[in-house]
Amino acid sequence: MFSVSKKKRTIPGFGLSVGYTIFYLSLIVLIPLSTLFFKTASLDFGAFWEAVASPRTLAAYRLSFGASFIAALVNAVFGFLIAWVLARYSFPGKKIIDALVDLPFALPTAVAGIALTAIYSPHGWVGRPLAALGIKTAFNATGVVLALTFIGLPFVVRTIQPVLEDFDPAVEEAAASLGADRWQTFRRVIFPALFPPLLTGATMAFARALGEYGSVIFISGNMPSKTEIAPLLIMTKLEQYDYAGATAIAVVMLLVSFALFLVINYLQWLGSRRSGMNP
Amino acid sequence: MKMILKNWAGAVLAMALTLSVSSPALAAKEVTLLNVSYDPTREFYEDTNKAFAKYWKEKTGETVTINQSHGGSGKQARAVIDGLDADVVTLALAYDIDALNEKANLIPKEWQSRLPNNSSPYASTIVFLVRKGNPKGIKDWDDLARAGISVITPNPKTSGGARWNYLAAWVYALRKWNSDEEKTKEFVKAIYKNVPVLDSGARGSTTTFIEREIGDVLIAWENEAYLAVNELGKDKFEIVVPSLSILAEPPVTVVDKVADRRGTRKVAEAYLEYLYSDQGQEIATRHYYRSRNEKIAAQYADKFSKVELVTVDEAFGGWQKAHKAHFADKGTFDQIYQG
16 A cells, blocks of 8 residues: 555656545544544543543443444354355345345434334344243343344445455366365365455444444443443433543544554455465 | 445535525525424424414514424534524423533523523423233332332433433432432332333333333323323323322523524514413413413313422422432432442
């Protein structure tokens, strides 16, 4: 990525487009985010620590990061499967399934939350039989994971699918002709190529899940210290006009997420370098 | 990716539309007011606005259009603080309107004494909604603290309505235990132990109780409870009125800074005064709010159950104190949920 700037650029317009990029990012992302830090800075350290490290806040972080992570994992597995089916097979109704994947993008999250709660609550179609088996699927952490899985699904499918569709069949044929069986081909040829988009998709799903509010609050039950997600805690602070306390929690979430994404990007870079060695 | 681009295009378009809509209309003799209110008043203000527009036209010849905005009370107050041009606010509790003075100095500190009855043209109270036939035999607050009862109420940290519920329970317990704070807290704690879901808003709790069929009793605004019974079937729910409850006074005020800047003070004040008029009070009563006007209240006395009502000022010394003691961080609500 950065090697571009070292070489002499052959495509004109670099200065203009980068200038625009920075201006645009500042306007839409950086300046709004910087106010977070300014608001938080109005707290002294004791008050900041009080806001971000109370047992209740810690419980909320645990739930938010934990549930988002599990949801991203679930999406990585099943999203991969869906992308595989959509890219590799053709069957009647495929277009419809393809369109269904995008629904979580388009649906207002509150609607998603209400719909999920209706189905998974102890009186819902799915919740009732499961409740009879002793499995609670709403108003606990399971409900949170469920909602986060729902909203994260398209990210995984939509990042893997195009890569899979563009994957040259000749590579697989070459592997087969060199004596690889199908499992070996998948494991050593196809999967390494799909791993970077899979990681990207799962990361995006994870990031989306961390910030999700609308759909989760309907299904989580919102019990303090138990099923309270961090964004809800931010809302409760705002409801008390405690802007600084709210932004303090937001800043911590932002920094932790940023650190996580750096690590993931680093992993991805490692991965691409390794696969780049024997192309 | 295409999808994302489409979303962006939509967002930009929406922004452009919002900007063009909110730019001031220049038509003469035509006034617009923005009434920023809380959730369950939507239908009530639709009726009121129509009636007021007619009244104002007859009186002054001016055409007035009143736009409404509804949402959680706290969210609405924050929007006004952040610059939403509300000529009047009609919110769920005085605490949220106080914030307009404290955080943005949009109104004077003593705003609540400007209109009669603590600036609350209509009142309501907190009652119980139970399933038809009252299978669990719920009569009063004591029954809500009983083991095995499932109680639905929203989270007082995020919902204005829920704060009234909490304070109503508190007032009852204070009286029951002769103002013993510890026993009162234990009692309220026992009630909240019975709450399986704390929705973030009052409408959310109503949905949980009615649509999801969760819980034996819903603690609700009286007007919401009547709405639920009358719209969703008398064969499904019943209203139970406790022996003691709180007088919920949703206050109103002109937002001075906005009204003066937009030159709408006269019509904004007339609008709020209209809420106190006989017609305004009748409309409120039609929407199950309790009238503050004795004549109208007497006229519709049989519509509402008799119940002893305590005000927040009497029991807690005002909303600021009540909030600090109960709903601020480390207040009694937080204590109830610790261990």
